[in-house]
Amino acid sequence: MDKIIMKTPLVEMDGDEMTRIIWKMIKDILLLPYIDLKTEYYDLGLEYRNETNDQVTIDSAEATKKYGVAVKCATITPNAARMTEYNLKEMWKSPNGTIRALLDGTVFRSPILVKGITPYIPTWTKPICIARHAYGDVYKNSEMIVEKGSKAELCVTDANGNESRELIFDFNNSDGIIQGMHNLDSSISSFARACFNYALDQKLDLWFATKDTISKKYDHTFKDIFADIYENEYKEKFEKAGIEYFYTLIDDAVARVIRSDGGYIWACKNYDGDVMSDMIATAFGSLAMMTSVLVSPQGIYEYEAAHGTVQRHYYKHLKGEETSTNSVATLFAWTGALRKRGELDDTPQLCEFADKLERATIETIESGIMTGDLYLLSTLENKTKVNTEEFLKAVKERLEQLL
Numbered sequence: 001m002d003k004i005i006m007k008t009p010l011v012e013m014d015g016d017e018m019t020r021i022i023w024k025m026i027k028d029i030l031l032l033p034y035i036d037l038k039t040e041y042y043d044l045g046l047e048y049r050n051e052t053n054d055q056v057t058i059d060s061a062e063a064t065k066k067y068g069v070a071v072k073c074a075t076i077t078p079n080a081a082r083m084t085e086y087n088l089k090e091m092w093k094s095p096n097g098t099i100r101a102l103l104d105g106t107v108f109r110s111p112i113l114v115k116g117i118t119p120y121i122p123t124w125t126k127p128i129c130i131a132r133h134a135y136g137d138v139y140k141n142s143e144m145i146v147e148k149g150s151k152a153e154l155c156v157t158d159a160n161g162n163e164s165r166e167l168i169f170d171f172n173n174s175d176g177i178i179q180g181m182h183n184l185d186s187s188i189s190s191f192a193r194a195c196f197n198y199a200l201d202q203k204l205d206l207w208f209a210t211k212d213t214i215s216k217k218y219d220h221t222f223k224d225i226f227a228d229i230y231e232n233e234y235k236e237k238f239e240k241a242g243i244e245y246f247y248t249l250i251d252d253a254v255a256r257v258i259r260s261d262g263g264y265i266w267a268c269k270n271y272d273g274d275v276m277s278d279m280i281a282t283a284f285g286s287l288a289m290m291t292s293v294l295v296s297p298q299g300i301y302e303y304e305a306a307h308g309t310v311q312r313h314y315y316k317h318l319k320g321e322e323t324s325t326n327s328v329a330t331l332f333a334w335t336g337a338l339r340k341r342g343e344l345d346d347t348p349q350l351c352e353f354a355d356k357l358e359r360a361t362i363e364t365i366e367s368g369i370m371t372g373d374l375y376l377l378s379t380l381e382n383k384t385k386v387n388t389e390e391f392l393k394a395v396k397e398r399l400e401q402l403l
Helices: 017-031 046-051 057-065 082-084 096-104 185-202 216-240 249-261 270-284 311-318 328-345 348-367 372-377 388-402
Strands: 011-013 039-043 069-072 106-111 128-132 142-146 150-157 163-171 176-180 205-210 243-251 264-268 289-297 301-303
Touching: 011 057, 011 328, 017 328, 017 388, 039 057, 039 176, 046 057, 057 069, 057 096, 096 243, 096 289, 096 301, 106 185, 106 270, 128 270, 142 150, 142 388, 150 270, 163 176, 163 270, 163 328, 185 205, 185 264, 185 289, 205 216, 216 243, 243 311, 249 264, 264 270, 289 328, 289 372, 301 328, 328 348
Parallel strands: 011 039, 011 069, 069 301, 128 264, 205 243, 205 264
Antiparallel strands: 106 128, 106 289, 142 176, 150 163, 289 301
């Protein structure tokens, strides 16, 4: 077959360690033979981020704004050990956090379902997509240790110098702790629009939950902003698409999720989304089988795997040892980006290729050919554990049959 022609480039963000190795394998085995792949390439490997003082991360985000679609490999967020290992100038911030802030984006994570890997909740027959607001709350908090006999107050000084105060607690009888959190109406509005747009894009119901009965100003503001934007901008679009926006309390939402069969987007505040996304991933079977896409309110998309750089396998690879690393989430990052590029450019051949590559991947696993992590989870009777490259070549064989 002739190679599929791309009209507009993707932004390609390369990464670190084992996922960087897999990244090249996917391109060489499954993409370049079939697509005239056009990308604007950025090396987000830790060495080059250090060399450019992290400017390359900012440049990649700006390019994503320009082209509208990006695909990102997993990257290292350095800690003290990495500072020494990579001889870093400083402890650079998470690339995901930097890109998320520059795009004002919301993270959507969904499980990839395959036969033989049964969710721990047996009624979950369809994916549950977690939308996490990735700004504020405890992640940008201020905290203090409070001594007995102290009085803690919340104080806000307006633009004219006028103070408003609320008593937090009078620590008469005991030492204690306090924590201050904030959020922005503008960020909450962006979160809401990203959720509504993604629900329309995926044709899925949208659930949102806070604890507004207890947090009558903070959480209630989230509820009110979502409600106002839905009523004024999205209600007619949702009704036309045949999907629903549903609000409830977070504890009720958890109960409903457990009893549901899946098939919706669950929007969560920052901390709730952090916790619930890991719960959903584990309950569906594997973090290595989770897609992740960052969506801005302007309709900009950045696709990536939900997992990290698979450091342990990388060290084995450097020693020349065989690895059996799961490449599915990274592969689905590529298919998601290619499909979105095809949709935006009106290139149906690109969308069809992405669909067939995903189908080939799932059928390969369901035929019993899989990497070591899935081999341990799968309930299939006839299954074979293969290494990283062998799995991708098995997917290629099945893809050839579908093209």
